Amino acid sequence: MFSYKNNLIIIGLVFLLLQSCVPTRNVREVKTQLPESYQLEQGDTITSAHKKWNDFFTDPQLHTLIEQALANNQELNIMLQQIAVSQNEIQARKGEYLPFVNLRAGAEVEKVGEFTRNGAVEENLNIREGDAFPDPLTNYQVGLFASWELDVWKKLRNSKKAAVMEYLATVEGKNFMVTNLVAEIAGSYYELLALDYELKIINQNLEIQGASLEIVKIQKQAARATELAVKRFEAEVYKNRSERYDIKQQIVEVENKINFLIGQQPTVVMRSNQDFIEIEIDSVSKGIPAQLLQYRPDIRQAELELAAAKLNVQVARANFYPSFGIRSGVGLEAFQPKFLTSTPSSLLYSLAGDVVSPLINRNAIKAAYHTANDRQLQAVFEYEKTILNAYIEVANKLSAIENLKKSYDLKIEQVKSLNESIDISNKLFQSARADYMEVLLTQRDALNAKTELVETRKNQLLTRVGIYKALGGGWN
The missing domain is CATH 1.20.1600.10 (Outer membrane efflux proteins (OEP))
Structure with missing residues (x-):
């Protein structure tokens, strides 16, 4: 089993390999x-x-x-x-x-089949005692989402x-x-x-x-x-x-x-x-x-x-x-509008980083x-x-x-x-x-x-x- 340190070494070696493949061309002064x-x-x-x-x-x-x-x-x-x-x-x-920050607000409705994985879960799950799972299921979301490519x-x-x-x-x-x-x-x-x-x-x-x-x-x-x-x-x-x-x-x-x-x-x-x-x-x-x-x-x-x-x-x-990017978001999400303000239950947040590098077919x-x-x-x-x-x-x-x-x-x-x-x-x-x-x-x-x-x-x-x-x- 590889350790975190070993993973960093592998990533470094891959990076050095990619960097060695970068072409160089000198243009006269x-x-x-x-x-x-x-x-x-x-x-x-x-x-x-x-x-x-x-x-x-x-x-x-x-x-x-x-x-x-x-x-x-x-x-x-x-x-x-x-x-x-x-x-x-x-x-x-x-x-x-500069970072891109967007305001997103949306609403959606979804009806899934009864014999699907999500359908089976909804069939056997109650949100509260005596309340049936909504069908079709609605979803409401509002929040701020940011992305930033590190230069x-x-x-x-x-x-x-x-x-x-x-x-x-x-x-x-x-x-x-x-x-x-x-x-x-x-x-x-x-x-x-x-x-x-x-x-x-x-x-x-x-x-x-x-x-x-x-x-x-x-x-x-x-x-x-x-x-x-x-x-x-x-x-x-x-x-x-x-x-x-x-x-x-x-x-x-x-x-x-x-x-x-x-x-x-x-x-x-x-x-x-x-x-x-x-x-x-x-x-x-x-x-x-x-x-x-x-x-x-x-x-x-x-x-x-x-x-x-x-x-x-x-x-x-x-x-x-390689290009380095950071994505994050914070907002509110619920299946009914009245639950949007029920924090922290309706609170959502995310933070992710990614590295993308061209590998094959760099023509x-x-x-x-x-x-x-x-x-x-x-x-x-x-x-x-x-x-x-x-x-x-x-x-x-x-x-x-x-x-x-x-x-x-x-x-x-x-x-x-x-x-x-x-x-x-x-x-x-x-x-x-x-x-x-x-x-x-x-x-x-x-x-x-x-x-x-x-x-x-x-x-x-x-x-x-x-x-x-x-x-x-x-x-x-």
């Missing part, structure tokens, strides 16, 4: 190394990412649009609800490792911590969405200003071409020009008029894009009337690459998702171990464990990819800032030269020292150069928005 500076230049720790968007952008009309977008954008509001869902998940998992292996607590990490990752996802939304609003706003200026250039060019057309018509009447010259000038005027409607359509589409982002019906977007070319482009402080880990919401989101994945591995591993548990490890490795790669992408984005934008500045300076000189050549060609044409094709080509080159100048200026502004976003600014 994430690589977060970044260069000490951008573009092999000595950098400082001053970064524009710490600036709030309303300090980084100075246009009051743009401020209004961004504020409307942050309040009314549908995608952002959807993300806020996702955050609320993640917060509810924390509460749900927190409750799993010995921290499975439930790790599950709750994983939910917290996932919630924080969702918050960072919202911050990244805010960063993208601010950048998209600002980029669309500058694109709209650029289209307005292009339309202004087209209208100015049409005035110049209209005056040239009138001169050609007068020269034709004086036999100093041909019908061919008239038609070529007319064709150029029609071409630019057509382009004007293309630009107007683009303006409508960009306005409606902004209206969609700020969550309102299509309407005219209020914007600055400042000369687009004269908009100042302030410098941007790039800081050092290591600050991306601090300011980029998508990097912090990936980091938190990796932390949650590691905790989920611990949860999956704990499923191989599902193994699969869940391997899946958790695979997702952890996936989160490692995702984290590294996010860091690398952030660094490359900043490096590309820094290079673009330098090259666009040099390109813009050269285009300014090009436009200046072509504006002067227009006056020269018109004077030469009027004095019959240049043909109409020289005038046409000069005007066309000047228009193209001005359009390219506007496009370069727009790209400079968009690059400034892009570097602010790439550094991690805009969400705070």
